Every structure is written in C-alpha cells, then in structure tokens.
Amino acid sequence: MIETIATAALAVNENLNIQKRRIENGKSKKRLSLVTGTHGDELEGQYLAYIVGSYLDEHIDCLDGIVDIYPALNPMGIDSITRGVPMFDLDMNRVFPGSKDGTMIEMLCSMIVDDISGSDVCVDVHSSNIFLKEIPQIRMSVPTAPTLLPYAKMMNVDFICIHDAATVLESTLAHTLNTRGTKTLVVEMGVGMRITKEYCKQLFDGIFNLLKELGMWSGETAPVREPIVSEGREVGFVNSDAAGIFVPCVSFGETVEKGNHIGDVVDPLSSKTVEKVNAVCDGMIFTLREYPVVYGGSLLARILQPAAGGVEK
C-alpha cells in the first residue's frame, strides 16, 4: 500500500508529497521503517529501497510484521540533484523535529516524525556526499550507544562509529526519533550521486538479518560480518593543505602505516605536485575523497586506528 504521509501545496499547480510504501503480512504488529532520501544528492538508499521492497514482495509469506519504506523524505531535492530542500537553502536534517504550526518544511518534518514514531527499529540510510566515499557504517552518539549497538551489530556493516553528542545534531531525524523511543540507526555508505550495488546488497543482507532477529522474518538470510567498533580507537583525519587536484594512490579500505604515501595534490597548470599526502596514523582508510578538486581543508581521507597500536591486517 502506498500512502502519502505528508503534503504541502507548491506555488504553481503541484503538491510536494512524501510517500511511503507499507508491506505487511502475518499477525505481528512489529514494524521496521526503512527511511532514506533526506539529502537529495544521496542515492544509495534508492536502490536499497527497491531491492528490499521487491524481495519482500517475492517472499511475502516469510514476513510477519510491517515494513514501511520511505524512499524520499526530500523528493524535490532528489528530483533536482539538490542536497538540501530546494528553494529553502535548508538542510532538512537540521529541521527535525519540526513543528505542526511551523513553516512548510517544519510542518513536513513534524508529519514525518509522527509517522515513523512507534516503529520498533528505524534504519535511516545516507550516502556521504558527492565528495567522499564511505565504507558501510553505522553512526551513533555515545548516549544512544548502549541501546543501539546490539541492533547495529546485526546490520552487516563494516564499521560502527560512536561519536560524542553535539548540540547541532539535536535537530536530526535520528536524534528526534531516538529521543522519542524509536530506535534509529543512521547508516552511511558509498558516495553521493551514485549507486554502489555491492554496498546496497551488503546492507540488504543486514536488514533481513535484523528482521530475523526481531522475529519478523522466517526466510533465508546470509551470515553477517562482525563490524569494527570505534570505541577505544582514534580516527585520523587527512585534510588537504594545498589547492589542486587530489589523486590517491591507495585503495579504499586499505590498511596503511603512519607516513605511508596515500596520494598527491597536483596543479594542472604548473604540472607540479603541490602536496604529497601521507597517512597521519596507522589504520584502515574508511573514508576516501572521490571528488578530485580540493581547497586547503578539503577532507581527503579518514583512517581508523587499530585498538592497541600496530597495523590491523
């Protein structure tokens, strides 16, 4: 069943509609919500929504409960390759929980929260941005980790990042839902404006494993991987200090040692290497720049340090 959960009239002959599809079978009222498309330039979740929904359709007898799929919380953004909400210059994920009596976007956000609230688990899928590629990972704040970590480990991601709480993140969908008691996992994977089928399949396996653990799925599932958890580990940030074109010489997911050459920033006009980029610490490269043009400060890579020193093989 496809349902419009929030709507607002646009200026000329059109409504902005936020839709979900409910897939339901059996007697259980347990509910998993799969949410994506908050940022219009993040598309990994689009394919994931498709493969999860179509697999459920084909194996509906194995489902006992409700799966709600929200593919596009920011439909105008996806339609116009705009990260934020077009015309508003706003990052939708800084407007939650919204307000019923607020502006158009605040009202829509409030309706979204009301609709998802009460799910047993919500999976909010993001895909970095157009600049950076990320390995499949789940991010959570320290205060939510005791509740969320067991569920995150079911999701077949490579990495779970537990970060400090930040006031500015209190206006995200995940913070709002977690505060209201709906366990919400934020997934980051892949890169903006592209679909990485292998990552979508990896998370697909995680979602069906989660459904099984929740008692909502009796069909086949694939074994899930044990994620690296960031607790007790440091993350090294490699930022460019020069302006130019970044050309990496390492692969995504590779382990490196401090000082290893990981790429160059080059100047196409002078044909010079303007910065030789080295690893700032030992560890695994879990974020790598995809978009080549860089300024001073552009993030080139993130490196996850091993728990007790040394390089993780």
Add this chain to the structure above:
Amino acid sequence: MKKKVLYSLKSPYREQLDVIGFRFGHGKKSAAIVGAMRGNEVQQMYVCSRMVQELKKLEAKGLIAEDNEIMVIPCVNYYSMNIGKRFWAMDNTDINRMFPGYWQGETTQRIADGLFSKIQGYEYGIQLASFYQQGNFLPHVKMMNTGFTSPELLKNFGLQFGIIRKPRPYDTTTLNYNWQVWETKAFSVYANATDDIDENAADEAVYAILRFLDKQGIVSANTPPGYITKIIDESKTKQIRSEASGIFKSLIEIGKRVERGDILGIISDPFEGEVVSEIRSPVSGTVYFEYFAPLINSNTVCFKIIK
C-alpha cells in the same frame, strides 16, 4: 585606518581569497563589525562599506576615543558573491554554520577559524545579518539569549525594535552565538534587504551602529535621534503563514500598524487569477516582516507582527 588581510585561502583556479579587515583607532579591542558571510548578502556588505566611510571621517577628525580599536570586515565570502551563489561555492556549506571553526578542519571550518581568531576578544560584536527567506524586514537588532549579553544594550542602537531570540540547536555554530561563548557581547543588525541595496534601510543601520558605538563611548558621532527601542521576545511575535499557494501580493508596507482582521495580502490562483486566500492579521500590532516574492508555497511565513 589600516587595511589588513585577516585570512587567506588559495584556490586551484581563482585568485587567492583574502578576507580583508579595516582597522580604525588603536588600543583596546572595542568593536568588530562583520558583513557578508554569504554570497547574496550585498546589503550587508554595503552597510559595512558605509561604516568604513563614516569611521574614516571620524578618525580624521579625532573622534574615535583613545584606546579603542574598531574592526570592520565588509565581506568574508566574496568568492560566492562573484559567481552568484549563496553558500561556499565548492561544497555549498555555510560559513555562518561553522563557528568557532577549526584550523585543521574542512575549508569553511578553516575560514571560520581564520576569521574568528581575528575577531575574538572584542568587547562588542555586530553582525549584519540576513534571513534565509526572501522578504523585507523593518530594520531591527537581535540578540541570542545566552545569558551573557544584557538585553538592555539593544536600546543603544535606537532602532524601533530589539528582539531577543532563544537559540536553537542549529544556532550553536553561528558567529553570533560563539562570540557570546567567547565573551563578546554580540548583536545582529537586520538592514531589511539582502540581494538588493535598500538605501534608506542602510542609512538606518549605519546610524544605529554609530549610535551604539557613541553610547558605548567608542566614538563621538552625531546621528539623527533614534527610537525608544521596544524590546520583545521573538516567541511573542506573531508569525502569519500562507494557507494557500499561488501568486502572492502584499497589500501592506512594513512598519505599518495594523488592527486585528485587517487584510495584509492576497494569494491568487496562478492560472485562473481567482483570489484563493486573503491573509488577515489575527492580532493588532506593527508589521515587521513581509514576504517578498511573486510565488508562494503553502505554510510559508508571509508576515510577522509585533503585538
């Protein structure tokens, strides 16, 4: 006056970005005035350029008080201004959501850090602010209520209204908020327009800032008499949202007093021309914001009234 490069950033394809500051007087860091941080804040840059003119004259006449230094930064993000973008051109991030900044961080965090390190430590901070939505404001001064800055100081600008705003989570990375965290008494002056120059509102903003500097004993300036400022909490103002969408027409000027039930604007069907909504004021008061664009979506703030 001393013209100084406060922060520089190299670009792969453009001339280096130099954030320029104009320093007047010398001694104690008294006031910093910051203009455009977004590429469409032309009015905000213009007001600062007018301040540079006024302070040059005051300095030449010896009317900047001894042991006082004033810094004016007309434009931080002219890179975006020159190519018609609002936010940082490369990644669409907003410098005014990056404070206090981080010198080893991403590009706009570095710009914010480079700027903030040079405008910290001033007793007063004045930002020429804009609103994210298209519209006209009655010139007013606003402060975030962090408990650090006294609301009474708003009166020294002599604008009609001083508005106190409770900070929301997303405000915690703005310049205004972080100035206060680092013990600068911070204010945002709204000079009506953003993309266009409004001379009358610019005059009011320049006089208001000079009046404030004069009251604080930083300069000695003759300005037209100001208002007895009415200080109000933003949550007590009435926001009126559109109940329909279509072509918007305002029927009222900002600054006008309206009575409950007065018609403020109309929305008509974009194809057939029928009036689909009359926007009436639910309260009596003064209009201090009006939406300014021909097309309007539903649930858009189209007027704000100070009761």
